[in-house]
Amino acid sequence: MEDVAARRAAQSLLAAHKANLQFTSLASPDKPATISDAYDIQDRYVALLRGEHGEAVGYKVGLTSATMQKFCGIDHPIAGVVLASRVHQSGATVRRADFGRLGLEFEIAVRIKSDVPLTAAPVTAEMIAPHVGGVSAAIELVDDRNADYGNLDVLSLVSDNSWNGGIVLSEFAAKWPDLEPVMGRATRDDVDIGEGHGRDILGHPFNSVAWLATQLNSRGAGLKAGQVVMTGSVMKTVFPDSDASYRFVLDGFGVVDVQVR
Template sequence: MENTAAQRAAEWLLAEHQAGHRFTTLGQPVTPTSISDAYDIQDRYVALLRRGGGETVGYKVGLTSATMQAFCRIDHPIAGVVLASRVHSSGARIRRSDFGRLGLEFEIAVRIKSDVPASKTAFTAEMIAPHINGVCAAIELVDDRAADYTNIDVRSLVADNSWNAGVVLSDFKPAWPDLEPLLGRATQNGDLIGEGHGRDILGHPFNSVAWLASQLASRGVTLKAGEVVMTGSVMKTIFPEHEAHYRFDLEGLGFVEVQVS
């Protein structure tokens, strides 16, 4: 996409957020006609967010299940950027009033140990594994701004930083069990609200990281040491409607908690 067009769209997105407007398909001032266009806008939108949000500290991967991809009429995941100011530690208190509509996604996060070198071929989980030195339970904060899911446009979603609004992380563990069968269970005020396994994230969470590395490489970017990757949710998104305590337990790995007010 032409630079000035992408910049206009990014500035419009920022204004929409600041005004508290509901999510709508990008049409004014610019319509992204491809996923590549959407990432061009995302790049510039994130650059605007960095002015008050600090540096990039990682990425999120979304639409990691076949069901969600079919729902959004796309055959691959999507990516967004995580900024330093949006990283919270387990036990954080989050206010619903700070979001258009807050959603919680219950995930496995990984920490990159060493820079992933550029590659002209697609990355695999086996290629990525040596570059990971930590795994933890995590909750992604998403802001869909009350989007109408019956008429969702994934290109507009991607342009809007794939709706990432923050992450809540537990302590990264330097050793972890087999992630494919790993059971994750989410509770609200102690009551079970959903569960899933590591295999629900593209078959294995490292497949998600490999997809991300390939996506970034296609845009001339690489994963860097110390960055965090939110690999995708093991269950459907939860949209809190009242004050509540949420906890996500990963069997044999640990848990993460967040208080929503």
């Protein structure tokens, strides 16, 4: 995509967020025509956000479960960038008023311990495993700005940094069980609201990281030591409409809490 058009589109996204406008497709002539165009716009939009939110410290992968893909009417994963000031530790309080519409996604996060080599071939979970230094329970804060899911434009969604508004992390475990069968359970004020397994994330969370590494490689980038990857939700997004406490427990090794006000 021509840089001028990508920059115009990024500026329009920034203005829409500041005005708290409902999410809609980007308008012509700057509307992305391809997924590559969408990531070009995302790059420019994230660059605009860095002044307020700091440098990139990781990525989110979205739409990694059949449930989420069906919910959004999309048949492939998407990626976004996580910025430094948007990383919160378990127990954090977030305000609904700071989002167009806050959604919570209940996930498994990984921390990269060593750079993943660039390669022209698709990256596999087996290639990723030696580069993972920690795993945690995590909650992604998404801002869908009251999007109309019946008429969702995936390219504009990707352009809008795939709706990432932050992440909440438990402590990273240096040792973890097999992640494919791991059960994750979400509660609201101690009442069960959903559950899923590691296998609901593209069969295994490391498949999600491998997909991301392949996507980054295709754009001349790669996963770096110290970066965090949100691998995707094990269940459908939850949209808080009142004050509540949310918890996500990964059986055997991780618990993350967030207070919504």
